[in-house]
Amino acid sequence: MAKYRIRTIQVFKTIRSIEIEVEAKDENDALEGASSGAIDTPEFDDPNWKTSCDLQNEEVEPACPSPLAPTKSLAMPSPIFAQTPRSFPMTTLETRRFAVISTAHVSETTAKRLDNTPPKEWPCLGGPYGEYGWFLYAHDENAGGWPDAIPDELFNVMTWARRQGFAYILLDCDADHVEELPTFDW
Secondary structure (H helix, E strand, O other): OOOOOEEEEEEEEEEEEOOOOOOOOOHHHHHHHHHHOOOOOOOOOOOOOEEEEEEEEEEEEEOOOOOOOOHHHHHOOOHHHOOOOEEEEOOOOOOOOEEEEEHHHOOHHHHHHHHHOOHHHOOOOEEEEOOOEEEEEOOOOOOOOOOOOOOHHHHHHHHHHHHOOOOEEEEEOOOOOOOOOOOOOO
């Protein structure tokens, strides 16, 4: 048996994000300013940057020349390397973001409907969040007419969430209000 030097190559997807406060006339103006470069992005080494990595792919290949392998082994590569480089796709977990906002963004009628209707009969995907509220998918289309329609104020919350990049909403009785969404006193 001979020794062989192999190389393992891992490819990662790296995501960096940072939240900054920007002076602008509205949120769209702030986003446009950041996208166009009119607003400076913080320096690369700013400690407020958050970084995460996700393994996307792994490949194994021979590391040539191999100082550990006998000379005759280099002339006749081992059958194990006949199809190198080999790719081993790595499965990655799909991730989604959700916003945590106040239950006051839905009317009392909608709140009672969500509380008193089994989730499988709701006009949207989701379920109760204990006694504190509801966890809902932020649909990008309304289902249709009553009783299948998502109530207008709830669909407005979903539309807002989608615009912010969220796929789900946790409506929590102890969460903060969102200034740009209407609130209901109940």
